[in-house]
Amino acid sequence: MTKQREIGIRELYQQDPVRADELVFGRRAGPNRRGFLRGAGLAAMSAAVGAAIPFHRNMPAGLIPAALAESKDDFKLEGKDGLSVLNDRPVNAETPAHLLDDAITPISRHFVRNNGLVPDRARSMEAGDWTLTIDGEVATPLTLTLDEIKKKFKPVTHQLQIECGGNGRAAFNPPAKGNQWTVGAIGCSEWTGVPMRDLFKAAGIKDSAVYTGYYGEDVHLSGKPDKVVISRGAPIAKMMEPHTLLAYQMNGQDIPFWHGFPARIVAPGWPGSVSGKWVKRIWIRKEVHDGPKMTGTSYRVPWFPPEPGEKVEKKDWRIIESMPVKSLITFPETGTTVTGKTLDVRGHAWAGDNAVKRLDLTMDFGASWVEAKLEKPKNPYAWQHWQAELTFPSKGYYEIWARATDDKGRMQPFAVTWNGKGYLNNSMHRVAVKVVV
Numbered sequence: 329m330t331k332q333r334e335i336g337i338r339e340l341y342q343q344d345p346v347r348a349d350e351l352v353f354g355r356r357a358g359p360n361r362r363g364f365l366r367g368a369g370l371a372a373m374s375a376a377v378g379a380a381i382p383f384h385r386n387m388p389a390g391l392i393p394a395a396l397a398e399s400k401d402d403f404k405l406e407g408k409d410g411l412s413v414l415n416d417r418p419v420n421a422e423t424p425a426h427l428l429d430d431a432i433t434p435i436s437r438h439f440v441r442n443n444g445l446v447p448d449r450a451r452s453m454e455a456g457d458w459t460l461t462i463d464g465e466v467a468t469p470l471t472l473t474l475d476e477i478k479k480k481f482k483p484v485t486h487q488l489q490i491e492c493g494g495n496g497r498a499a500f501n502p503p504a505k506g507n508q509w510t511v512g513a514i515g516c517s518e519w520t521g522v523p524m525r526d527l528f529k530a531a532g533i534k535d536s537a538v539y540t541g542y543y544g545e546d547v548h549l550s551g552k553p554d555k556v557v558i559s560r561g562a563p564i565a566k567m568m569e570p571h572t573l574l575a576y577q578m579n580g581q582d583i584p585f586w587h588g589f590p591a592r593i594v595a596p597g598w599p600g601s602v603s604g605k606w607v608k609r610i611w612i613r614k615e616v617h618d619g620p621k622m623t624g625t626s627y628r629v630p631w632f633p634p635e636p637g638e639k640v641e642k643k644d645w646r647i648i649e650s651m652p653v654k655s656l657i658t659f660p661e662t663g664t665t666v667t668g669k670t671l672d673v674r675g676h677a678w679a680g681d682n683a684v685k686r687l688d689l690t691m692d693f694g695a696s697w698v699e700a701k702l703e704k705p706k707n708p709y710a711w712q713h714w715q716a717e718l719t720f721p722s723k724g725y726y727e728i729w730a731r732a733t734d735d736k737g738r739m740q741p742f743a744v745t746w747n748g749k750g751y752l753n754n755s756m757h758r759v760a761v762k763v764v765v
């Protein structure tokens with residue numbers, strides 16, 4: 329006798345999306361659309377999402393309805409408010425989209441991504457004998473205390489987005505191993521610190537410098553004191569870009585222990601893993617860095633789009649640099665009941681090293697689009713706020729989808745661009761609402 333195991337709707341859609349449509353909604357859908365989902369199937373789906381679906385004919389088959397796609401599990405982390413905890417050792421927690429509504433992400437709502445354990449020094453929030461060393465391809469290696477960094481170098485403050493390279497991984501099919509981030513491993517807080525290039529210049533960075541490698545104070549899960557948790561870096565040009573900081577404040581206060589006290593790198597627009605927390609050493613190298621999570625397939629994607637499930641040879645993987653164009657709908661929240669014909673919708677958009685040029689919304693699965701009002705970024709690498717008024721043609725279940733376009737003309741795709749590691753999913757964010765008038 330085989331034992332039946334209960335599986336969640338997300339897992340069901342990952343295993344076989346068309347079969348999931350059939351199991352959940354009772355009827356096999358057409359090959360591309362849910363237009364064939366009639367009678368009992370359509371009724372089941374409407375019941376599941378809580379209203380009739382006026383545009384059901386346009387609905388892609390095998391795609392989990394947005395009303396059911398984001399997890400709602402809550403769990404309390406110190407200093408955090410409403411984050412979904414994906415893992416507790418190491419701690420990984422993401423922020424539901426509607427809690428990212430603030431222009432500047434409050435500390436309590438910035439996601440947390442740890443590969444190891446928070447160091448004791450950070451827990452105590454006392455810098456003590458902490459120093460930062462910059463060595464390698466420099467004329468004079470520097471070792472600085474926190475006070476020296478604050479006194480000798482001119483601070484700057486910028487709004488900077490940090491997004492985990494694996495944000496959106498939960499939508500991969502076949503699934504990719506790792507934290508199953510839905511959409512909330514992104515934040516844009518205000519960071520204060522010293523441009524990294526000022527520190528590098530003070531150390532007399534040499535022409536032979538090619539790449540950096542950071543070392544943090546966090547503790548490996550094995551507990552072994554000498555085992556490095558993660559050590560990544562970036563090409564010198566990215567590290568010398570004026571918005572790449574050695575930060576010591578987040579939203580005007582000492583960086584909280586989750587986020588790297590007493591100091592961290594913020595290399596905005598690149599995978600969050602470049603932004604080393606609890607940093608104590610930056611090694612300037614004459615070749616590409618090769619620390620833990622820098623080599624193999626870590627934070628790399630194939631240079632060509634593989635077929636879902638295709639095996640890709642080692643030599644075809646490239647280190648991820650700028651993150652792709654992306655956006656979030658932060659109002660309304662999925663599940664909202666709309667009692668008027670119109671609704672003000674808003675959110676943010678960002679595009680790695682680039683700017684966002686335009687944002688469009690659809691409520692009929694891509695048949696028509698409404699252009700949103702898009703603000704300029706507060707500074708380069710800040711996310712951009714957008715807002716639009718939508719008018720619904722009738723009552724029913726609607727999905728609002730947002731699509732950002734960057735200044736190079738690149739747009740967010742409808743579906744996941746698959747790779748074996750679950751990186752860089754910038755498919756459109758979807759929010760489900762029920763219109764009752």
Ligand SMILES: Nc1nc2c(c(=O)[nH]1)N[C@H]1C(S)=C(S)[C@@H](COP(=O)(O)O)O[C@H]1N2
Binds near residue numbers: 440441443491586606
């Ligand atoms: N020392 C250290 N730095 C680190 C990490 C880590 O585990 N250890 N995680 C990285 C990853 S993968 C991400 S996405 C960001 C997350 O930053 P946050 O926790 O402040 O949101 O920190 C990066 N810096």
Ligand SMILES: [Mo]
Binds near residue numbers: 441493600
């Ligand atoms: Mo990450």
